[in-house]
Amino acid sequence: MSFSSWPKWLMLTALAIGILVPVLVGLGETIWAAFGILPALGRHTFSFSAWQQLFELPGLVTSLRLSLVSGFGATLVSLILALFGSAWVYNTSVKESFLSKVKPFVQAILVPILAAPHAAIAIGLAFLLAPSGWLARLFSPWLTAWELPPNLATVQDLWGLSLMLGLIIKELPFLWLVSLVALKQIDVSRQLTLAQSMGYSHTVAWCKIIVPQLYPLIRLPVFVVLVYALSTVDMAQMLGPNNPPTLALATMRWYNDTNVQLLLPASAASILLGILIAASVLLWEVAVRTAILTSKVMIRSGDRTGKYSIFTGVLTTALPITVILGLLSLLVLALWSITWRWSFPNALPTSWSYHYWLQLITHVPLALQHSLIVALMSSGLALTLAVAWLEVQDRFGGHLYKLTLWFIYLPLLVPQIAFLYGLKVGFLRLGLNGSMMTVMWAHLLFVFPYTMLSLVDSWRALDKRYLQVAASLGRSSWHCFWHIKISLLLRPLLLAWAIGIAVSISQYLPTLMIGAGRVESLTVEAVSLASGADRRLVGVYGLLQALVPLLAYSFALLLPRLVALKK
C-alpha cells in the first residue's frame, strides 16, 4: 500500500463500513436462523430442520417454477421490446404515421410509468384486465351480454402470465430509457447511415451493429430487472397466482405467519431465494455469452435484409400495446381516485368524490416531508459515493473492482425482509433505531447499488481519448473530472440520481422496520392502506407516490437539454 493510493483505501473503508458490514450483519442473522439458531425464540442449536421443513412445504416446486418463468420471461421480453423501441426511435425512414409523430415525446410518455410505484401499476392493471375490469366494462353488456363478470382467469392465472405482463409493462420504460441514455455514447446515426449505404436494412443494421455495442452498456440494468422480477412481492400479490404463489411471496407469507417458529424455514427460504437470484443472474450471463458467440456467424454472414418481417410485425404491435396498457393502468387509477362508487358493468364511475384528495391535506404533509428528506439525502449521498468510487478506481486502478461490485450489489440479491431483520438487530445493538439518519442509512443500502448499476456501464464506456487529450494538454485530473467526465456524463449521472430518488421513495420494509414506526413515509401509508385494497385510496396515494420520482426524472431528462441549449 503506497501512500499515494490513500483515497482508494479511504473509499474501501467507507464502503466496507457503510455498506458491507450492515449487509453482512443482516445476512448473518438470517443464515443463523436458517440453520436453527434464533435465541429470541429460544432456539440455540445448529440444525438442518429449517431446510427440511422448507423442502417439505407443499407447492415449493411450483413456486420456484413460477418465479423463474415470470422472472426470465419478463426480463427477456422487456429487453427485446426496449431494444426494438430504441431502434424505432432512431429509424428515420419510417413513413409518416401517427406513431412517428409521437416519437419526440417518447421519454415524456414513458416517464410516468417509470415513476409510478410497482404496486400502483399492478393494481391498475389488475383492474384493467380482470373479468370485472375496465376493458370488460367498456364492452359490457352491449357487446358481450355479460350482466355479471365471467369466471375467467384473466389475472392471477396459474402460469403467472399476467404477473409477467405487469412486470414487462413496468420494466420496459426503465430499460428503454436506460438504452436511450446509453445510446448517446454511441455514434448511432453515422453508423446506421453507413450500414444502410452498404445495403443493410435498418432492422438488420440495428441488430448486427448497434445492439452488440449497446448491450454491454445496459447489462447491469438488465440484471436489475431480472433480480426485481424474481424478488417482487407487491406485484406478485396483485397479479400472480397464489396457491402456491411465487417463491418471494411465499417467503414473505412465512415471515408474516402468526406461527413465529416459521421464521426459521422463512429464513431458509430467503437464503434459497438469494441463491436462486444469484444463479439466475449467472445463467442469464452465460446465455447471453453463448448467444453472442453463436450470433457472430450470423453477423458476419453479410445478409443485409433478413427474414425479420413477422418478428418486427409482432413487435410493432406489442410495443405500443405494452405502453398503452401501462398508461391506461395509471389513468384508471386516476379515475378511481376521484370515484365514490363504480360498479359493473358501468364504463365510468357511477358517483364521484374528491373526499380522499381532501383527506390528504390533513394526513400527508409530515409523511411527504420525511419521504423527501430521506430520498434527497440518500440519493445525493449514493451518487456522491458512486462517483467517488468510480473516480478512485479510474485513478488508482482497481484489482478489487469486481469483488467490490458484488458486495455492493449484495442487498439486491437477498430478499429485503430476510436481511432487514438481522440489520435491525444490528442497529439496535448499536443503539441506532428509529431515527431519520438510520432510515436513511438503510435506504442507502438499496439506493447505492441501484445508482451504481445505472451509472457504472456508462462511466466505463466514456471514451478515454478525451481524457488523454486533455491530459496531454496539461490539464489536471481534477479539471478532467469536472469538465470532461461530469459534463459528458451529465445525462447518466442525473438519471442515476433520479433512479435513486425513486428507489428511496418506494422503500416500504426498510422504512417501517428500521424506522420502528417513528419515521412516517408516503409508502408506509400507501402500503398499509393497499392491504385494505380500496382502489380509491390506492389511486390517490399511488399518484402521489409517483409524483416525486416523476419530478426527479423530468429534471434528469430536461436539465441536459437546457445545458445543451445554453451552449
Next chain:
Amino acid sequence: MTLHVNSTLPKRLGVILSLLAAGLLSSLGYSATASTAVTTTDVSSAGQWQQTLEQAAGETVYWHAWGGDGRTNDFITWVGDQTEALYDVKVKHVKLSSTAEAVTQVIAEKAAGENTNGAVDMIWINGPNFLAMKQQELLHGPFVNQLPNSKYLDLSTNSAASVDFTEAVAGLEVPWRLARFVFLVDSKRVKQVPLSMAQMLIWAQENPGRLTHPVISNFMGTTFLKQALIELTPDPSVLQQPATEQSFALATAPLWRWYDAIKPHLWRAGKSFPENEAIQQQMLSDGEVDIAMAFDPAAAAAGIASGLLPTSARVFVPSQGTLGNISFVAIPYNASHTAGSKVVANFLLQPETQAHMQNIDVLGSFSVLDPNKLDAQQAQVFAALPSSEALPTLVDLGPTLLEPHASWTTKLKQHWSQRYSQ
C-alpha cells in the same frame, strides 16, 4: 428525531421498577387467573392509577395497529385527540400491513438485548399473535385489573373477555372491540342465503363460480375453514383441546369431504383465491362473486357508508351461530411508554368511547363492555345510537361459537396446503 425525547432518568427507573413488579406479579398470577375468577379491581388501585396518570402525562404512545381500514384509522386518530386533551397522552398510529410486523419488531429487540426502550408501546392483537407473544414472554403484565374501567368488563373465567382463542388472557391484554364472523351478500343478486355450511355446498353447486374464500394463509381464510369444521365435526368440544394427530384426523374427516365436494364449484374452480377479505369484498362489489366474509358485524353497513359496497349489501350468519372473538390491545414487555399505553387502553374501555365506537357512523363495532355493569345513563347512550338497515342486531347474529384452540388453526393450514397446493 431521537427515540425518547422526554424520557428522564427517574421515569426510566419507574419503568424498570414497574417491569420488575410486573414480572413478580406475573409469576404469581398466571396460575391464579387460570383457576379462579378475577372480578374485582385492585383496592389499592386508586392511588396506583393516579401514579400511572402522572407518569403518563407528556408521553407519546406508539400504537402498532393494522392500517388497512380507513375508518379504524380515523377512530385511532380520534382516540389520540381525546387522550391528549384529557390526559396529555399523545397517540401515534404506526400503520401495519400485518400485525406480525410488530411481533417481529419486538422479537428483534429482544434478540438485540433492548429490554427497556422498545419501539412498540401497544399492539392491536389477538389469537395466534397473542399466543406467540405470550409463549415467548414478550408481553407486559398482567395489568388489566390496574385499569379503573376494567370494572365494566365481565372478566369471570371463560367469559369472552378472558379467553382469546381458548388461551387464557391472564390480564395480559385489554379487549376493545368485538369481532364476529359474518357473511356478506348483495341482497339484490342473492335472494336465498345458505343458513349452514352444509347448505353452502348446495348453494355453491347451484351457483358455480360465485363463492370463494381468502387464501388460507390469511386469517379470514382459516376462519372460513374453522366455521365449517365446527358445524361439520361430530363433537365440537374436542376443538377446545390442543389438537393431536389422532383427534385432528377424526375431527376433520367430514370437513375434507365437504371441501373436496365444494372446491370444484368455487370461483376459478378453487385454484386461485383472493389475497384477503378486503379484496374479496371488492370482488363482491365488482360482481365477481356473490358472497364475501368479514370479521365485523358492521362490515356491510360500514362498506355502504364508505362507498365500498353497494347499498343492497347485507350481512347473514348461519343459523347455528358463527365464530366470534375479541380484538385486544397488549403492551410489549419492553415498551417505552407503559404508563401512557395503560391510559390509552383504559380510555378505550370508557363507556362513552365504546358507544362512540359502536356508532355506525364511526366504526359500528360492538362494545366489549358487559351491559349489566353499566348504569342507566350509560346504557341510554348505547340505546340512542343510530341504526342502519344493513346493521344486524346482536339477536340477529345468533349464538357466538368459541374459537378452537390455536393448534387447530396451525394444523388446518398445514393440511389444507398439503391437500390443495401443488
